[in-house]
Amino acid sequence: MALIKDGAFVDDAWTTVGDDDPVPGDQPAIVGFERWQRDRDQLLARGAPLGVRLSSDQPPALIADDLGHFDVVALEFPRFGDGRAYSYARLLRQRHGYTGEVRAVGDVLRDQFLFMHRCGFDAFEVTDQTEIGHWQQALSEISVVYQPAADDRPPAPTQRAAT
Amino acid sequence: MYRYDEFDQTLVDERVVQFRDQVQRRLSGELTEPQFKPLRLMNGLYMQLHAYMLRVAIPYGMMSSEQLRMLAHIARRYDRGYGHFTTRQNIQYNWPKLPEVPDLLADLAKVQMNAIQTSGNSFRNTTADQYGGVAADEIEDPRIWSEIIRQWSTLHPEFSFLPRKFKIAVTGSPNDRAAVRFHDIGIVIVEGDGGEIGFEVLVGGGLGRSPFVAKTIRDFLPKQHLLSYLEAILRVYNQLGRRDNLFKARIKILVHETGTEEFARLVEDEWAQIKDAGVDLSVEEVGRIKAYFAPPVYEALDADVAEFRAQRDADPDFDLWAGTNLAPHRQPGYAIVNLSLKPEGGPPGDATADQMDRVADLADTFSLGEIRVTHEQNLVFAHVRQADLHELWTELTAIAMTTPNMGLITDTICCPGLDYCNLANARSIPVAQRISRRFADLKLQHNIGELRIKMSGCINACGHHHAGHIGILGVDRKGEEYYQITLGGSGAEDASIGKVIGPAFSEDAVVDAVATVVNVYVAKRKDGERFLDTCRRIGPEPFKEKLYGAH
Numbered sequence: 001m002a003l004i005k006d007g008a009f010v011d012d013a014w015t016t017v018g019d020d021d022p023v024p025g026d027q028p029a030i031v032g033f034e035r036w037q038r039d040r041d042q043l044l045a046r047g048a049p050l051g052v053r054l055s056s057d058q059p060p061a062l063i064a065d066d067l068g069h070f071d072v073v074a075l076e077f078p079r080f081g082d083g084r085a086y087s088y089a090r091l092l093r094q095r096h097g098y099t100g101e102v103r104a105v106g107d108v109l110r111d112q113f114l115f116m117h118r119c120g121f122d123a124f125e126v127t128d129q130t131e132i133g134h135w136q137q138a139l140s141e142i143s144v145v146y147q148p149a150a151d152d153r154p155p156a157p158t159q160r161a162a163t
Numbered sequence: 164m165y166r167y168d169e170f171d172q173t174l175v176d177e178r179v180v181q182f183r184d185q186v187q188r189r190l191s192g193e194l195t196e197p198q199f200k201p202l203r204l205m206n207g208l209y210m211q212l213h214a215y216m217l218r219v220a221i222p223y224g225m226m227s228s229e230q231l232r233m234l235a236h237i238a239r240r241y242d243r244g245y246g247h248f249t250t251r252q253n254i255q256y257n258w259p260k261l262p263e264v265p266d267l268l269a270d271l272a273k274v275q276m277n278a279i280q281t282s283g284n285s286f287r288n289t290t291a292d293q294y295g296g297v298a299a300d301e302i303e304d305p306r307i308w309s310e311i312i313r314q315w316s317t318l319h320p321e322f323s324f325l326p327r328k329f330k331i332a333v334t335g336s337p338n339d340r341a342a343v344r345f346h347d348i349g350i351v352i353v354e355g356d357g358g359e360i361g362f363e364v365l366v367g368g369g370l371g372r373s374p375f376v377a378k379t380i381r382d383f384l385p386k387q388h389l390l391s392y393l394e395a396i397l398r399v400y401n402q403l404g405r406r407d408n409l410f411k412a413r414i415k416i417l418v419h420e421t422g423t424e425e426f427a428r429l430v431e432d433e434w435a436q437i438k439d440a441g442v443d444l445s446v447e448e449v450g451r452i453k454a455y456f457a458p459p460v461y462e463a464l465d466a467d468v469a470e471f472r473a474q475r476d477a478d479p480d481f482d483l484w485a486g487t488n489l490a491p492h493r494q495p496g497y498a499i500v501n502l503s504l505k506p507e508g509g510p511p512g513d514a515t516a517d518q519m520d521r522v523a524d525l526a527d528t529f530s531l532g533e534i535r536v537t538h539e540q541n542l543v544f545a546h547v548r549q550a551d552l553h554e555l556w557t558e559l560t561a562i563a564m565t566t567p568n569m570g571l572i573t574d575t576i577c578c579p580g581l582d583y584c585n586l587a588n589a590r591s592i593p594v595a596q597r598i599s600r601r602f603a604d605l606k607l608q609h610n611i612g613e614l615r616i617k618m619s620g621c622i623n624a625c626g627h628h629h630a631g632h633i634g635i636l637g638v639d640r641k642g643e644e645y646y647q648i649t650l651g652g653s654g655a656e657d658a659s660i661g662k663v664i665g666p667a668f669s670e671d672a673v674v675d676a677v678a679t680v681v682n683v684y685v686a687k688r689k690d691g692e693r694f695l696d697t698c699r700r701i702g703p704e705p706f707k708e709k710l711y712g713a714h
């Protein structure tokens with residue numbers, strides 16, 4: 001598994017912890033939503049950064065009041081065709097005002113990269129570490145967007161107004 | 164009509180380059196077929212029974228003559244010399260070769276056309292009333308809003324992986340020619356109490372395995388909020404639509420299972436949060452798009468064209484055609500002309516490259532260089548002077564496009580069926596052809612009057628059989644092709660779902676069964692009653708009795 005952030009492969013400082021696995025006391029850790037609910041106090045008592053992982057049937061409204069505790073929210077794509085997390089990412093960014101890392105995990109393919117980026121994802125766990133160039137190309141090969149989303153690409157209607 | 168600006172053109176051009184790269188990766192073996200599949204589906208490329216099929220969008224049915232000539236060129240260069248117009252204002256080519264598809268798309272891009280999202284679980288081509296801007300009964304031009312939806316729904320980052328495909332249709336007239344009540348979202352332009360124009364919004368219509376007529380979730384939406392309201396509907400659907408069962412994934416099932424009121428509440432709650440968040444277009448941008456659809460400059464003509472009247476009197480064939488294939492135009496002295504793609508014995512909706520070229524030329528001469536395709540799989544010239552009709556009719560007759568059968572029994576809607584489609588249970592085109600021959604006698608057809616037959620080769624209902632006055636559905640009975648008949652459906656403003664009349668008929672018996680149904684109607688109808696009206700009045704029993712009673 002490799003992590004793309006800010007247009008490059010980076011070392012992943014985070015450990016994803018299973019629901020019944022021990023949580024390292026001093027390292028950044030991502031836990032599932034159920035674990036967060038169950039062990040909230042212990043998790044907060046640790047001295048290390050915390051992240052939460054939502055499966056595709058767990059909307060961000062579930063953690064809206066807790067977002068201040070998380071440096072990472074990981075949203076799962078169980079299959080690339082399950083597009084719920086696109087809405088979740090936009091809701092995190094645009095409704096709940098979350099500014100930490102929104103990480104795409106699961107079936108993350110380069111052909112969906114642009115859509116994810118537009119919806120507010122800024123980190124991507126991918127299996128295919130072959131060429132970072134391909135991933136960068138995926139962000140730039142279509143330069144026109146028609147709708148506002150959670151990114152700063154100016155939509156065509158806005159650009160038309162400016163010309 | 165709308166013309167691409169630099170932004171529209173750039174997107175389509177970039178898309179071609181992107182797809183060329185994806186095809187290259189497939190041909191070199193870097194991508195396996197399973198990996199390539201979702202990519203080609205984003206570009207309307209299906210794997211069919213014998214070959215690839217490419218579906219090209221004709222947004223809300225509008226084409227220039229230049230575009231139609233390109234479609235003819237593509238039929239010749241990449242296919243076997245013809246194309247098939249579908250019920251969703253697309254054209255399909257059944258024989259393109261994969262290595263050539265990028266070139267084909269590049270040719271399309273040259274005339275501002277594309278195949279983006281003509282398949283896959285995202286927005287499909289936005290369809291509209293084919294008489295947009297010219298119909299006498301229109302409140303406002305649906306094409307403006309269709310184009311606005313087209314742009315907003317193109318490569319939408321949040322909604323490109325919906326639970327299932329998503330179809331939106333728009334009508335600007337109370338007489339629904341776009342079957343909006345059988346779409347995932349139907350938009351009807353309406354006049355509010357104060358005379359203000361807005362939209363009635365319907366959701367959850369659809370055919371297929373579980374047919375539903377769409378439900379109204381908002382009686383009046385102020386115009387400027389169309390996109391934010393659509394975004395709210397889609398956001399609810401994207402999160403809550405079922406993804407566990409392909410057959411329950413359409414929004415119609417979500418609306419049905421949630422209940423219309425509750426669904427409407429979810430949408431309204433979401434909308435309340437985003438209605439002022441910048442999704443909607445500015446008044447200026449709406450105005451910019453609207454300007455493309457400004458009415459053309461018409462000649463000032465008398466409403467009564469003596470020449471046209473005289474020609475009708477003198478030529479009974481012409482008169483017959485004028486009686487069925489014309490529609491009232493809002494401009495005095497003009498007419499809307501329907502070109503039939505349902506010749507006797509021909510596959511419904513097919514056109515050859517030569518026909519397309521000729522139609523393009525005739526459109527230049529007679530109809531301001533513009534052609535429209537209808538959801539009933541015919542073509543339309545929207546701006547013809549009545550004084551030119553006889554000449555146009557003569558020219559169109561030479562290319563077999565004047566069958567005077569609009570809305571009649573041989574104006575069948577028909578899906579490709581087992582001849583092309585790998586999901587089919589049965590052939591549909593040959594049955595449509597046989598019906599068309601059986602009722603070829605024009606006097607007979609005209610005597611029967613309005614009767615819409617719609618036929619699908621399987622339960623996916625691409626031929627809208629549930630919405631047919633008579634619906635025919637291909638079913639498989641122990642490996643044999645059988646045909647189930649439904650009666651009483653309608654795709655218009657009085658939308659209804661046809662009811663199965665009884666056990667299915669064999670291939671040999673199905674055309675006779677249709678004839679029996681028609682005979683019952685003719686015997687029972689009261690003055691001026693359409694087939695559908697009689698059917699609704701007398702119910703299924705009289706038909707059943709004649710169809711099955713003797714056995």
Ligand code: SF4
Binds near residue numbers: 588622625
């Ligand atoms: S209705 Fe069935 S047979 Fe006909 S085109 Fe659709 S999927 Fe194919």
